[in-house]
Structure formats: C-alpha cells, structure tokens
Amino acid sequence: MHTVELQQVRKSYDKFVAVNDLSLNIEQGSIFGLLGPNGAGKTSTIRMMIGITVPDSGQVRMFGEPFTRAHLKRVGYLPETSGLYKKMKVSEQLVLFGQLRGLSAGDSLSRAMKWCERMEIAGWMEKKTEELSKGMQQKMQFIATLLHEPEFLIMDEPFSGLDPVNTTLLKDVLLDLNKQGRTILFSTHRMDQVEKLCSSICLINRGQAVLQGTLKDIKGRYGRSNVHIEYEGPDEFLRENGLIQSFNNYGNFVEVRLAPGADSQRLLHMVAQRSRVNKFELVEPSLEDIFIDVVGKADA
Amino acid sequence: MHNIFLFARREYLETVRKKSFIVMTILLPAMMFGFTVLPSMVASKKSNETQRIVIATSDEQFGNEVRDKFTKPSSDDPIPAKRRRTDGSTRSFEVQVDTKVSSEEEAALTAKVSSHEIDGYLWAPANALAERKISYRSRASSDFETQSALSGAIREALLRQSFRKHGVPAEEVSDVLKPVNIDSKKIENGKVTDSSGIALFFTALLLMILLYVTILMYSMSVMRSVLEEKNSRIFEVLLSTATAKELMAGKILGAAGVGLTQIGIWTLVTAPLAAQSISMFGESIHLGLTIGNMIFFGAFFVLGFLLYSALGAALGSAVNSEQEAQQFQFVIMMPLIISAIFLTPVIQQPHSTLAVVLSLIPFCTPLIMFTRILVETPPAWQIALSIVLLVGTIYAMLSICSRIYRVGILMYGKRPTLPEIVKWMKYA
Numbered sequence: 001m002h003t004v005e006l007q008q009v010r011k012s013y014d015k016f017v018a019v020n021d022l023s024l025n026i027e028q029g030s031i032f033g034l035l036g037p038n039g040a041g042k043t044s045t046i047r048m049m050i051g052i053t054v055p056d057s058g059q060v061r062m063f064g065e066p067f068t069r070a071h072l073k074r075v076g077y078l079p080e081t082s083g084l085y086k087k088m089k090v091s092e093q094l095v096l097f098g099q100l101r102g103l104s105a106g107d108s109l110s111r112a113m114k115w116c117e118r119m120e121i122a123g124w125m126e127k128k129t130e131e132l133s134k135g136m137q138q139k140m141q142f143i144a145t146l147l148h149e150p151e152f153l154i155m156d157e158p159f160s161g162l163d164p165v166n167t168t169l170l171k172d173v174l175l176d177l178n179k180q181g182r183t184i185l186f187s188t189h190r191m192d193q194v195e196k197l198c199s200s201i202c203l204i205n206r207g208q209a210v211l212q213g214t215l216k217d218i219k220g221r222y223g224r225s226n227v228h229i230e231y232e233g234p235d236e237f238l239r240e241n242g243l244i245q246s247f248n249n250y251g252n253f254v255e256v257r258l259a260p261g262a263d264s265q266r267l268l269h270m271v272a273q274r275s276r277v278n279k280f281e282l283v284e285p286s287l288e289d290i291f292i293d294v295v296g297k298a299d300a
Numbered sequence: 301m302h303n304i305f306l307f308a309r310r311e312y313l314e315t316v317r318k319k320s321f322i323v324m325t326i327l328l329p330a331m332m333f334g335f336t337v338l339p340s341m342v343a344s345k346k347s348n349e350t351q352r353i354v355i356a357t358s359d360e361q362f363g364n365e366v367r368d369k370f371t372k373p374s375s376d377d378p379i380p381a382k383r384r385r386t387d388g389s390t391r392s393f394e395v396q397v398d399t400k401v402s403s404e405e406e407a408a409l410t411a412k413v414s415s416h417e418i419d420g421y422l423w424a425p426a427n428a429l430a431e432r433k434i435s436y437r438s439r440a441s442s443d444f445e446t447q448s449a450l451s452g453a454i455r456e457a458l459l460r461q462s463f464r465k466h467g468v469p470a471e472e473v474s475d476v477l478k479p480v481n482i483d484s485k486k487i488e489n490g491k492v493t494d495s496s497g498i499a500l501f502f503t504a505l506l507l508m509i510l511l512y513v514t515i516l517m518y519s520m521s522v523m524r525s526v527l528e529e530k531n532s533r534i535f536e537v538l539l540s541t542a543t544a545k546e547l548m549a550g551k552i553l554g555a556a557g558v559g560l561t562q563i564g565i566w567t568l569v570t571a572p573l574a575a576q577s578i579s580m581f582g583e584s585i586h587l588g589l590t591i592g593n594m595i596f597f598g599a600f601f602v603l604g605f606l607l608y609s610a611l612g613a614a615l616g617s618a619v620n621s622e623q624e625a626q627q628f629q630f631v632i633m634m635p636l637i638i639s640a641i642f643l644t645p646v647i648q649q650p651h652s653t654l655a656v657v658l659s660l661i662p663f664c665t666p667l668i669m670f671t672r673i674l675v676e677t678p679p680a681w682q683i684a685l686s687i688v689l690l691v692g693t694i695y696a697m698l699s700i701c702s703r704i705y706r707v708g709i710l711m712y713g714k715r716p717t718l719p720e721i722v723k724w725m726k727y728a
Binding site for chain 1: 303306311314529532533534535536537538540541542543621709
C-alpha cells in the first residue's frame with residue numbers, strides 16, 4: 001500500500017508554477033527522499049500533501065483514500081523553519097501540541113517527558129522556549145511532531161542547525177521509528193545527508209520530477225561510472241581525451257565522471273603514463289553527482 | 301471547537317501572565333483618575349488659602365458692598381451654594397476698602413502686592429466706575445476663580461448702586477438679585493433621577509475613553525501577535541493540525557477574554573466607588589456607574605473588539621513587519637478617531653440626527669451608541685437595529701478577514717498590494 005499518492009498535482013502562484021503535474025508514490029514503511037535544490041517545489045509539494053494548501057489540479061491520496069483532514073491525526077510534520085511559540089514554557093507547548101493532536105493533557109505530558117529525556121533536553125522543560133538554543137528548539141519541534149505516534153512522518157530539512165552528535169541522535173530515532181513500521185519522508189537539498197537513509201527517492205527540479213525510483217535502481221542505472229584518482233604529477237590526462245565527461249579536481253585528488261561507454265582501464269593506463277597513481281577507485285556516483293548530471297542535462 | 305478552545309486558552313493565559321497586562325490593568329484607571337479627578341481635587345484644596353485683597357475706590361459704599369459680598373455670605377449669595385467646596389470650606393477672603401485713589405496710593409498698593417503683603421487690589425477710581433473699566437491687579441493674573449468672584453460681586457454692587465439711585469428699596473433689590481440655580485436632572489423611565497448633567501458628561505467621557513482605549517489596544521494586540529506568529533513561522537506547524545479559521549477564532553476569542561477580564565477587574569474595583577460621590581470641579585458628583593451601564597460597556601467592548609480585531613488579524617497576516625503594518629493601521633484607527641471627535645456633540649445632543657446616524661454606522665456603533673445609552677437611553681429599536689447591523693458587519697468582516705488571514709499567514713517576503721489582497725478574498 002502507498003502511504004501517499006500524488007497524481008498529476010499542480011500548484012501555481014500567479015504565473016509562477018511551483019509544482020508542475022507532479023506524481024509520486026510513497027511506499028508504506030519506506031524512507032522516502034524528496035530531493036531538490038532550493039526553490040524546486042519541495043515545500044509546496046508537502047503543503048499540498050497535508051492540506052495546508054489545495055492543489056490547483058490533480059489528486060492527493062493518503063493511506064489509500066482521497067485526502068481529508070481526518071488523516072492529519074496520523075501524520076507528523078516537522079517544518080523547515082522551526083515554528084514554536086517563543087514565550088511558552090517547553091512543557092506547556094508540548095502539551096498543547098499533543099492536545100491539538102487529540103491527546104489528553106496528562107498523556108501529552110508523560111509522553112513529552114519521555115521524549116525530552118531521550119532527546120536530552122529534559123532539564124529544559126520548565127524554561128521558556130525562547131531560552132533554548134536553535135538546536136534544542138529543533139529537537140523540541142521534533143518531539144512535538146512525534147507525540148501522537150504518527151504513522152507517517154514528514155521531515156523538512158530535519159538536520160538543519162544540528163551538530164553531528166544531535167544529527168546522529170535524530171537519525172537513530174528516525175531509523176528506530178522506521179523499524180517499527182512508520183513511513184518517513186525526508187525533504188532536503190542536502191543529498192549527502194539522506195543518501196544512506198532513503199530507500200527510494202524523487203528528485204525534483206523546477207516543480208517537476210526529474211528522477212524517481214528506488215535508490216538501488218537509480219544507482220544501478222548509472223553504474224560505476226565514477227572514478228576517484230589520487231595522483232602525483234601533471235594532470236594533463238584530464239584534458240586530452242574523450243574518456244572523461246566531467247571532473248572535479250582538488251589538486252592531488254580528482255573525481256572523474258567517465259563518458260558513456262568509456263573504459264576505466266584505458267584511463268588508468270593514461271594516468272599512469274605520466275603521473276604517479278596512489279589510488280584509483282571505481283565508485284558509484286553519489287546522489288549529488290546524479291542530480292547535477294540530470295539537472296545539468298535538463299537545463300542544457 | 302476543541303482546537304478553538306485550545307488556541308483561545310493559550311492566547312488568554314499568555315497575555316494575562318504578561319507584565320504588560322498587570323501594568324495596564326492598574327495604570328489605565330490610575331491615569332484616567334489622574335487626568336480627570338485629581339486636578340480638580342488639587343485645585344479645590346489649594347483655594348483654601350486666604351486671599352488678601354484691597355479695594356481702592358473713591359466710592360466707599362461701593363467698596364463696602366463688594367467687601368460684604370466676600371466676607372458675609374448670606375442665603376441669597378450670588379455665588380451659588382454649589383460652588384462651595386464639598387468639604388465645607390469656602391475660599392476665604394480678607395478684604396479692605398481703601399478710599400484713597402491717588403497715583404501715590406496706586407504705587408504703594410503695587411509695592412504691597414510685590415512684597416506679598418496683599419495678594420491683589422481692585423483699582424476703581426470714580427472715572428473707572430463710570431466707564432465700568434475696573435482693573436484687578438495681582439501676582440496671579442490667571443486666578444480665574446478670584447476674578448470671577450470679584451466680577452460677580454462688582455456687578456451686584458453696581459446694580460445695587462444704580463437701583464438705589466432710582467429709589468428702589470433695599471429689600472426689593474435683594475429680591476431682584478436673588479440668584480437662579482438650575483439643577484439639571486436626568487429623567488429615566490419616567491422618573492427623575494439623582495444623576496446630574498455634569499456627572500453624566502464626565503461618566504460618559506470616562507467610559508467612552510476607556511472603551512476607545514481598550515478596543516484599540518486589544519485589536520492592535522491581536523494584529524501584533526498574528527504578525528509575531530507569522531514571523532516565527534509557527535503557522536506551518538499549526539496548519540497541519542488545525543484550520544486557519546480555528547486559529548483566527550481562537551486568537552480573537554482569547555484576546556476578548558483578556559479584555560473582559562480586565563474590564564471585570566475594573567468593575568469590581570470601582571463598584572464600591574461608584575456608589576459614592578466624588579468631588580470634581582467643586583461639585584459633588586455621583587458617577588452614573590450602574591451595573592446596567594457596565595453590562596452595556598462589556599457588550600459594546602466585545603462587539604467593537606470583534607469587529608476591529610478581525611481587521612487587526614487580517615492586517616497582521618497580510619504584512620511582514622510592524623513598519624509595514626503601521627502604514628495600514630489608519631484603516632483600523634480612523635473610525636475610532638471619528639467616533640471620538642463627535643463625542644461632545646453626541647453627548648450634548650444624544651437624539652440629534654448626527655448622533656442617530658453615527659450610532660447606526662457599525663464601525664462607530666460601539667462608541668457612539670454606548671455614549672448615547674449613557675446620556676439618554678435611545679429608543680429600543682435604535683439600539684436593536686444598531687446591534688443587528690453591527691453583528692451582521694462583524695459576521696461579514698470575520699469571513700472576509702479570515703480569507704485574507706488564511707492566505708496571508710503563509711505569504712512571506714513582499715508586501716501584498718490591495719488588488720492582491722482582494723484576490724485572496726476570492727480564493728475558495
């Protein structure tokens with residue numbers, strides 16, 4: 001079953017088309033990545049998914065039914081920018097969010113306490129929200145989305161403003177929740193952050209899906225066409241032949257994307273002729289490489 | 301409904317706990333008291349001092365008569381009894397008559413005034429009396445109370461003089477000069493009540509200012525808190541659990557609750573005072589603060605507040621900063637200011653066409669109709685009609701404003717133009 005199905009969803013603001021006939025399916029129990037650069041239409045897509053805005057055309061289905069507001073009780077949404085009442089006490093605010101989701105005040109509080117302990121902000125529950133650091137507020141917002149134990153979690157840039165320790169903390173919690181069968185949607189422009197987490201992705205650019213499917217399929221489609229080379233000596237090999245499609249040169253280290261059909265062994269041979277090779281590795285392209293590749297082609 | 305209640309309670313608790321709420325609850329009545337009652341109380345206390353006055357006149361009888369007016373207040377005192385202080389004290393005078401009117405004497409008297417030996421002197425030589433151009437010279441030339449007392453006394457003395465010349469007997473003169481005292485009373489429900497005109501005026505003024513200030517203050521606070529929440533981007537989260545309508549309704553109801561709490565506190569505190577008379581401008585005033593009036597006050601506060609706070613919420617959602625909001629605030633303030641400008645004519649003639657028309661314009665109804673009710677209870681159909689119109693307008697404004705609000709709270713960055721806002725209203 002699909003947790004979310006978008007069918008030909010479209011949203012425009014005046015003449016600007018934010019989301020252009022986008023279709024996507026999010027498999028139940030999966031970790032789904034909605035990826036794209038800033039302004040690609042990720043947040044607009046999410047807003048339509050949970051009824052904050054209504055699509056101009058197309059259909060949104062959730063949990064196998066046409067979307068209604070009643071579905072929201074089963075959804076948790078962490079927005080991109082933290083949205084909290086600054087003057088409220090942390091505990092009061094978490095209780096309010098729990099109550100808005102239909103929990104009793106007592107339930108909300110006991111769940112909030114448990115989560116605050118796990119997220120290491122238990123000592124701050126009686127403080128005003130504005131006294132918390134940005135990272136702590138992000139964790140608090142995160143807790144607010146989890147209190148009602150939603151089946152479907154939407155995380156819009158969840159790791160922004162978090163240090164590596166807290167990023168790992170959050171990641172572990174999310175993986176845990178996924179193991180319990182909850183569906184998670186990541187929306188981010190930091191593809192490296194979610195590459196290892198997501199099972200399927202949808203890459204969008206200018207409101208349109210440019211690439212979607214399971215991560216395995218996509219990477220498989222691109223093959224091991226990337227080469228990392230550590231070398232000493234001249235770098236003329238980068239320029240002189242038809243083997244290389246593009247590269248990123250860092251001095252003694254270069255990431256090379258091979259031209260379609262090119263043989264990596266020929267490249268190795270050429271590099272070794274004039275330079276000293278310390279490392280020569282065939283790697284899968286990163287999501288970022290794929291994205292740049294796809295978007296570059298679309299823009300060209 | 302559950303969500304509306306949650307938002308309203310949140311709004312209410314947050315505002316009531318603020319220091320500014322406590323400060324305003326205490327400060328506003330204190331300020332009103334300070335601006336109205338206090339100065340007149342201070343003024344009447346000050347006038348207990350004895351004024352030493354010399355009457356320099358060639359006509360001794362005239363001088364004596366003026367002096368008697370001051371020193372021997374009789375039952376037919378031309379200074380109305382009402383002008384006496386409620387604490388029983390009158391402004392006391394020490395008056396001497398000086399029949400020398402030479403220029404040396406004038407210089408000597410001037411010197412006495414300068415040296416504080418006397419407070420002032422009346423310069424009335426024969427020719428000045430004939431031309432009725434008498435001058436009073438004192439250090440405090442703006443002491444209007446002394447001057448008005450003097451001019452009353454002089455006029456009476458001159459009148460007596462001229463009656464005497466025409467041979468009218470003294471008793472008859474006194475009879476003619478007996479003062480007339482108009483004591484205005486309000487007739488309510490066919491009965492003459494105790495409340496006097498001036499008391500009514502001040503009560504109306506006081507309550508109307510209070511109503512004006514509270515409506516303006518609370519609708520602005522709704523605007524500011526919507527703006528604040530818009531900037532903290534909290535709406536994204538809230539809209540994934542509640543609708544924009546619930547959010548706006550909760551906010552407005554919460555703020556209305558705060559306003560009513562404040563008015564309730566004021567009513568409770570002033571209730572014991574209301575029954576008592578207070579001294580104002582030398583008069584004992586019985587404030588017309590009845591429970592009925594306070595209920596009307598609460599009702600018109602709620603209605604006025606709902607109307608203006610809907611505007612405030614829409615405005616707060618449409619703009620991005622306080623500075624931008626200020627450019628549009630006149631939309632909210634204009635009708636309130638107009639109501640305040642027309643306050644005096646409405647109090648003086650509460651049944652005039654102007655007052656009736658103004659009180660039926662929904663944006664002016666809360667202030668003007670309330671004032672009319674205080675001063676002279678208008679026909680029931682007018683009150684009913686004004687409330688029906690007002691409620692209808694509130695309903696229309698809430699629905700229009702909630703549309704602006706719904707779109708506005710998710711629009712960041714640029715300030716919307718008026719055509720854009722109109723377009724928002726049309727979104728389904």
